[in-house]
Amino acid sequence: MQDELLGIIRTVRRRWRTKLAVRGALMVVAAGLVVFLASAGALEAARFTPESIRAARIVLALAMAALVAVFFIRPLLRRVSDEQVAMYLEEHEPSLQESIISALEASRAAADGSGSAPSRALVQKLVESAVRRSQEVEHGRRVESAPVRRYAGVLAAVAVAALALFTFGPAYLRHAMSALFLLSRDVEAAVPYRIDVKPGNATVSRGADQVISAQLAGFDALDAALMVRKTPAAEFERVPMVKGDSGGYEGMLFDVSAPMEYYVEAEGVRSGTFALKVVEMPYVQRLELEYHFPSYTGMKPQKIEDGGDIAVLRGTEVHVRAVPTMATPGGQVVLDKAEAAGLTADAEGVLTGKFKVDKDGLYHLEMTASTGDMVKASPEYTIDVLLDAPPTVSIAKPGRDTQASPIEEVFVEARADDDFGVRNLELVYAVNGGPEKSIGLFQGQKRMPEISAGHTFYLEELGLKAGDFVSYYARAVDNDAVSGGKPATSDIYFVRIRPLSKDFRQAPSQASGGGGGGGGGGEENGPNNLSDQQKKIVAATFNIQRDRKTLSAAALRENTTVVKLSQVKLREQVEQLVLQMTQRVSDDPAFKTILELLPKAIGEMKTAEGHLQAAAPDAALAPEQKALQYLQQAEEEYQVQVQTRQQQQGGGGGQQQNRDLSDLFELEVDRMANQYEMRQQAAQQQADRQIDELAEKLKELARRQEQEAERQRRRAAAGQQQSGGGSGASQRELAEQAEEAARRLEQLSREENRADLAQSAQQLRQAADAMRRAAANGEQAGGAQSAEALERLRRAEQQLQRTQTGRAERDVNDAKRRAEEIAQEQKAIAGEVGKLGAPGNRNQAQVQQLVDRKGELEKNVSELEKQIGRAAADMRREERDASRRMSEAAGSLRDNRVRDKIRYSGAVVRSGMAQSDAENFEREIGSNLQALEDKLGEAQAALGNTRPDPQSQALQRAQELSRNMESLGERARERQGNAAPEGADRNREGAGQNREGAGQNREGAEQNRQQGTGQSGEGADQNRQQSAGQNREGAEQNRQSQQDARGQGQGQGQGGQGQQQAGQQGGQGGRNEGGRTQEGRGGDGDTTGAPQLGGGSGDRRPGMGGRGLTPEDARQFRAEVRQMANAAEQLRRTVGKDDQAAVADMLKKLRALDSDKVFSDPAQFERLQTQAADAVKRFEFNLRRKTELKGNEVLLSGDGDVPEEFRKLVEEYYKSLSKGPAPGPTPGPVKK
Secondary structure, eight states, rough: HHHHHHHHHHHHHHHHHHHHHHHHHHHHHHHHHHHHHHHHHHHTTTTTTTHHHHHHHHHHHHHHHHHHHHIIHHHHHOOOHHHHHHHHHHHOOOGGGTTTHHHHHHHHHHTTTTTTTOOHHHHHHHHHHHHHHHHHHHHHHHHHHHHHHHHHHHHHHHHHHHHHHHHHHHHHHHHHHHHHHHHSSOHHHHHHHHEEEOOEEEEEEEEEEEEEEEEEEOOOOOOOEEEEEEETOOOOEEEEEETTTTTTTTEEEEESSSEEEEEEETTTEEEOOOEEEOOOOOOOOEEEEEOOOOOGOOOOOEEOOOOOOOETTTOOOEEEEEEEESSSSSEEEETTTEEEEEEEOOEEEEEEEEEESSSSSEEEEEEEOSOOOOEEEOOEEEEEEEEOOOOEEEEEOOOOOOEOOOOOOOEEEEEEEEEEEEEEEEEEETTOOOOOOOEEEEEEEEEEEEEOOOEEEEEGGTOTTTTTTEEEEEEEEOOOOSSOOOOEEEEEEEEEOOTTOOOOOOHHHTTTTTTTTTTSOOOOTTTTTTHHHHHHHHHHHHHHTTTGGGOOOHHHHHHHHHHHHHHHHHHHHHHHHHHHHHHHHHHHHHHHHHHHHHHHHHHHHHHHHHHHHHTTTTHHEEEEEEEHHHHHHHHHHHHHHHHHHHHHHOOOHHHHHHHHHHHHIIIIIHHHHHHHHHHHHHHHHHHHHHHHHHHHHHHHHHHHHHHHHHHHHHHHHHTOOOTTTTTHHHHHHHHHHHHHHHHHHHHHHHHTTTTHHEEEHHHHHHHHHHHHHHHHHHHHHHHHHHHHHHHHHHHHHHHHHHHHHHHHHHHHHHHHHHHHHHHHHHHHHHHHHSSSGGGGGOOHHHHHHHHHHHHHHHHHHHHHHHHHHHHHHTTTTHHHHHHHEEEHHHHHHHHHHHHHHHHHHHHHHHTOHHHHHHHHHHHHHHHHHHHHHHHHHHHHHGGGGSOOHHHHHHHHHHHHHHHHHHHHHHHHHHHTOOOOTTTTSOOOOOOOOOEEETTTTSSSSSHHHHSSSSSGGGTTTGGTTOGGGGGSSSSOSSSSHHHHOTTTTTSSSSSSSSSSHHHGOOOGGGGOOOETTTTTTEOOOTOOOOTTTTTSSEEEEOOOOSSOOOOHHHHHHHHHHHHHHHHHHHHHHHHGGGGGGHHHHHHHHHHHSSSSSHHHHHHHHHHHHHHHHHHHHHHHHHHHHHHHHHHHHHTTTSSSSSOOHHHHHHHHHHHHHHHHHOOOOOOOOOOO
């Protein structure tokens, strides 16, 4: 028993020591954490220098040793006796009543054997009693269990808190832990913050420019500085560094002529100190580049005096001429640190070579040093490959879906343009979704940046009947000889064949211009909505197939799924319609044809759904178009039956039967139309929001580009050089943002079938190209390119602004159309209410139908009220007057409580109130809706204040007519097989086909046409921002600059390089002694035998001396001439009295072309076509002059760079150029 008592004492001692150990560990961990946090903070303040890490390691080690010694080791080394343990136990367990200490003392006394020792029996009893009582208190376990649990819990909490702090706390805590506890690494490797510097210690050529790059590791900084000193005794000088795209920093040391030391510092962190040694090695003193563009562009070589970065088309050959700082036997151009092109030294010691640009990248020059090694001899320069975008192609006329009888003639005009020429333009059509047939409109033997071509469909020859349709679209290919011709396809359009005897009223959607791709111009809301929706599905599938190459697999699947769901929904609606007809008129033989056609349409829709499910839009097109044919035939049959019943039957019975017949289509289809219109409005609102966002983006881009152009102008004026990549990088960033905006506009253009958005996107892409050229050319030509980019951005912005302005007219017209539809529905309901009769004799089915129509009418009025409110808010900034009247229109609906009246009138009809009361309600509702129409009519009238002025509209039409005339002549010569040779008669590219800068962007009539305002002409003040070929003060201005922009073979015109006189355009037998007549049109050459540049001399009549036109060609060309004459007739109605004679002269010459005899005589056609074209050109030129003078204050509101006295001199200079030289002997060949 005594051993058992001692065991209890030892157990209590062990638990006591465990408590001390846990408490000590808690104290060490908590205090150690505090010390560590303090050390980490000190290291962060010192930016983790090696010295601070070393000191922190020592401090932390001493502190931890002290903590362990004081709080852990010393308490555990304390020795306690058994008596002390017994007293400790009895103090914490009073129930023991000193039994443990008494038993322990008695046992010790008995063991000593002294005389006063108690008897063994007593000792045994005492020990047994102590053990028994100890067992009752679990041998004292309760004494230590609570403190141990408490200390352990606190220790765990501290550990968890420390773990969370290290995990989610500041990064420097983790860096400190790594630096302080990973003792296997030396202090230099433990530094978490460092700056990696390139090239570090290096040897450079004397006079070279050295790029210093720094990459921050472990931290970020807002800026960094390059610290440089040229002698050991000098102070370090600060050179700013620019943050690059990769996150690092770059700085440039110019003209390193002596050894120097440098380091990089950022946020208190310093790199090591490095040395640059200077030796005599060859380096580029001056770099000249000459761009030889691909031959298909027709552009002359462009020389860059102080070269560097390159921004050119793919396939451009760059000729390098490098002047070294010292003699060197050779060198090389290194592309992307891999490919190399050799450089050879000429007699003057200048290194020359060439390489071809195929992809984006970098390049630098290396030269052979005296040791024979290749050494880097230039900085890294950027190569940007400019995109030769595909051509843009569209259907200019009619530009929407149309209807025609089977014997009509339908004129279609296709238009294509490309920066460097359209190679091919064709019109593709199909009848009722059958095999496609293509009609070649233009086969480019000449480089035509813009081509317009017409074709007339003689429907009678196609054997069509009512319900059939003709689908057509245009397809063009550019003449890219480097990457291969890139195709482009327009939207698809439809000609629906209507019966001969049917008097169709033009739908509001047609009257407002409609839209492409199946979206423009169906009939009024009614049965034709079935085919209209199917037409939309066909157009959407066509667009997916057209854009398939640009879509990812996921995007293709998503788009086909959306179209499939639309097809499924329409099929279900047609199935519901068939079910209703089967139930109600299946026995009527008059509807047998309809009941046969609609199931056929359903079957074709199911076939199309299967192809769409398999993501095969090309296979789905055929069944979709067959379904469209069946739907249209069913609709035509429906119209025939309705008209037949109306003619054969009169009175109530026949009218009721007709109403039942109408219910089969109209009630179901009207509901479908309302749902479709709501979806269409939602999509339109979303597109409007995106256009608004892009317009704001363009404003911001234009503002930033204007600032960049101003910075470049100031640097150029101060003679500063672009350094550190700052200006070039900012221009490239702006170019990327412009390209992103262009991509969004192109996507919207495809989704909304909007050609104007595509034009804005093209302007943005050209602006992005100009920005990249500005970044590449630096201060030498970068200012002009920046100004060009700014001009492009502003034009794109103006185009979007016109889109926003046109939106107001669209919204008002749409609201008025819906108001008229609601008023018509209300009138029909009022008529039905008047026929109900006395309350007791009413047909309850008819009453319920009227109540349902009332509910639908109330819903439409509510939606119209919201639509008018949104439109009023959207146009508040541009059309305040119209916006106010639209708000008044919405207010009239609320003030007159039209919705409440419609709802209450439905209750009146249902409850069977007096007939007079119901009719009074209907009259009041009709009066309120009429007031709404009046308000909307006032809003329509208020829009007139913001429409373009007639003179600008006339100029736009004249430009279009001029372009079409020129295209007609060119295509006629092509069909003759005797097109004018390249380089001699090459300047027929339309007014405004001039190239700016490097000759890669078109300026002129087409872009002026887009502006449609007095800004269409470029005056003398604009000449300082754009290349000379852009100005239009005379027949040919600044011709040498224009030739530089044109390229070889263009602008080196006929008989005298651009010395065309204005008076020569209409007479002299078509004699044109210049490259361009007035607005950039190429002359026809000297028809009397003037020598031609590059083409020999002798008598030559261009174009029409070949094989002659076929009868079909003549018929098509005559149809085009008639269209032009009609356009000229419309033009005459818009111009003032002063211009009537000029337009009459135009008309006379155009009508003279409309003859079979003319087209059978090539020489006569050439003469008359030239006379007509010159007449159009003269009129366009004079009209532009008037427009420019009218807007002169706006056009000359530049930034004041050209003083007034110099501006007058510039104007006189251009006037002298426009007059041309005095008549004299025909000049001989010009020597180069």
